Amino acid sequence: MRWVGFAQKVFISFLLLVVICFYENRALPNTANQSYCLSDAYNTSKMCSVRGSLLSQSIWNHYTGFFCYNYTNDARFNKKLKYNLNFSFNCKGYTLKLPVAIVNESTIAMYDYGDSESVNLLKNSFKTEKMFDNYLKCCRDAEYCCANSMNDENLALSTTYCPVVWDAWSCFPRTPVNTVAALPCSSQAYQSPDKVCTLESKKECIWNGTLALWNQQTNYTACAIAPVYLRRYNYHVVALIVCIAWSLPAIIIFLSIPTFRETTRVILHRNLLIAIVVRNILTITSRKTIIIDALLSPSLSNHLMEKNTVLCRILSFFGSAATSSTYACMLVDGYYLHKMIVRTFAKEPQVINLYIVVAVLTFLPSLIWATIVGVNERTSCWTVDSHGEQWAVDSFRVIILLINTFLLLDIIRVMISKMKQGGTTRQTKAAFRATLFLIPLFGLHIFITAKKVVINDTCVAEDIYDYFRYTMEASQGVFVALLFCYANTEVHNELKNAFRKLSIHLNQRYGWNIGPKTKSRRRTTTATYVQSRDSRSDF
Template sequence: MRHAAADAQDGWCPPTWDGWQCWESAPPDTVATATCPTYAYLKTPSCDHYATKRCEQTGHWFTSIDQLNRTQERSDYTSCSQVSTLLSRVYVHVSAYAVSIVALVPALVIFFSYRQLKVHRVSIHKNFFVSLLLNSVMVIVFKCVVMLDELSQSGSPSILEKNGVGCKILFIMTKYCRLTNYLWQFCESYYLHKLIASAFAEQRSLLIFYIIGWVFPVIPVAVYAALRAHHADEQCWVVPVEMYEWVLNAPCLLSLVMCALFLINIIRVLVTKLRAQHANEPSQYRRAVRATLVLVPLFGLHLIVTIYRPARGTCTWMQLYYYADYMLDGLQGALVALIFCYLNGEVQNLLRNTYGRYVNLHAPVFRSGHRSSSLSCRSQHTMHTMVGIESTSMSAAVAESGPSGAAPLLPPNGADERECRL
């Protein structure tokens, strides 16, 4: 206190209590910072935020007049709010899923439009794409309806605080669609592994895949809903309860582990076959690496990059982590649609043929003009051919009669052919 008093006598702002925490003495014309107290947050953040308090040139803390015309010292705790940070995360997540929706809808239209694509491999792709699309729609609806309402700070009770039945149903549907993503990833990896590792095994029915992808997720979701309804029925079940979250997380983690094992064995089989066909060629390793990169988003293994969430860190690092996590999560649908639909050679050939038929059906003028010019060129070519035959016979007759002869009346065939081409 003596040191503080000496500082105050030297023109520094004295130590003070603002009702929330203590502030040490500060030199004039500076801004003091202090860690936000834990009770300043609605939820303890994973990084430290800092409040500020300005020391004026006069050696007094900044003051303002309140509603009762009283002059009071002011501390700025606005930076303790996480609203702007959480809003930016919501916007990034919603934007990433919106990109996936834009990519998935045309891909599904293409898959359902062509009879040539009605095979088991593409049928599994279609179900996985539908799962990704449903999950994207549900996440966007949940974020926009529930989370943005929670962050709006309107003063009235939020949807989470009301804890209504509709909010819980929306949350459970989001969880169901999320779980179907992981299980259809497992179906994709299992089917491809079976094709490559067991080349002579034929998959006659996809019923087991439909049960795994669409029916099985109902069981853990129903168990989770029952547990939350009886033991943690608050805030639309959005706030996680760790012991119950494993009911949903365990199938997801098991799916990722199985997908990783399938991928490792697929790469092993590919490298073995390539090595047998092209011994000691570097291209075999490039093919294996390319196959790995292509299958990573299909199997959902890119999620392993951000599977570990650090408990603490700087605010910048934590924000970058969430951005990366949300981008990898939300853009999976766009990546899968790009690789397995738009860049697929078979799909490109079908689209090219469809476009060619469309041009032929909707351009009659161009088609008739092109046909008439082609016929004229063919007739001229036929006429010149006949004249050439006659000229040859005449030349032979002239050669027998004498060296002199008349010049041809028609231009050479080559000139007319060039004109027809032009």
């Protein structure tokens, strides 16, 4: 029986707790002159300054919460709630006027972030949790500014200093007249809820002929993050275009000369360049049609990224697959080079098997990633990784880079050993010299920029990092084309041979002389230009 009595007491206590919580957190009805009193937790005699007006600390959170909410970028809301700036309440016979949000015809919400029920109602109007958290941070910063940065001394008007003020987003300190105070931009000032780098807002303390007063309008124009993004992305696009322009002639050369179309090592170099070009084209398309389009959109919401269409998600998928294909080609190319130098007498791998490996490593990681983001119904055309799902493809890429690191180190080990023994041919030495510059081929340069490391959070520091990262990404195709095509002796000889054959053909058929003049009277034939085996070098 004692257990029954104890259970009844627990059940009754639980019901009382639920009733109390419901009573304390109930939504306020949209009815004027209802009973509502301010919290006793604040000092009613303490005054704080918001936008040049002094308010009691007891009503501070209501008004600063109103400013934080209504000055929030409209693009962060599902539907921004309307407001009544002077809603009347009755507190023990006295009329109290406070700003409130109109949730609907029957419900209002207080802007005081300490009111849990009102906070939940306001939260529902934001698009994401992150955007709502930025609003709460603004409210907390305002409360901290009043409680810790304002007192009777620094709020007093004077002829030499502007007083401390909360401008609706930032807490500007006491500042000498005719100077400009600068503060890191509030998270509310950014179009994106995520801070990219530290920008500064500015507020001018001016002399009005009698007192030192703040310019009512704070300059937040420098907080626009879109120009920062645009500079970086436009540079990225230009760098990728240069890489494409540099790589295409090498691809054409590899496809045009019959010998190169039948040589496995050249086929692998060619495929890597093709993968790089395709990746660059898809990256440029994504940058221009999705990301840059969103940055330039005047409405902040009517753009492709916001619409999250099927086509833009397909573009993101193939962009991810194209990036994975470059890693797959780097792995296969590195494996074959390792086989040539370290395992010289190993069986020649079949090209079809190498193609299968590339195809699997190209699409499998991206399919896994696309499945994860699709099931979780991610938005922004899958271009923004807010939940760490990018590791579905990055893990494969890191493994490939680690394998290539091992292969390169093993190549260097074997080559050093052979040179010490004096058992190296001219071709082997040439290959080893090229190996020292094979970082772009093996993709190891990506390790340098894999982790975002900046000396501080200024935009200049992040600009340096991003420009360097984009340059390294674009340089891969440039170096591969340079090492294995433009600076390669065998390519030079094949091109010279092809040009001589063309010269002979045009001379014999049309009588044109497009080649260099020679004093020799020997009749020119194709056999005249056959190269000796020793004149050819390896890739």
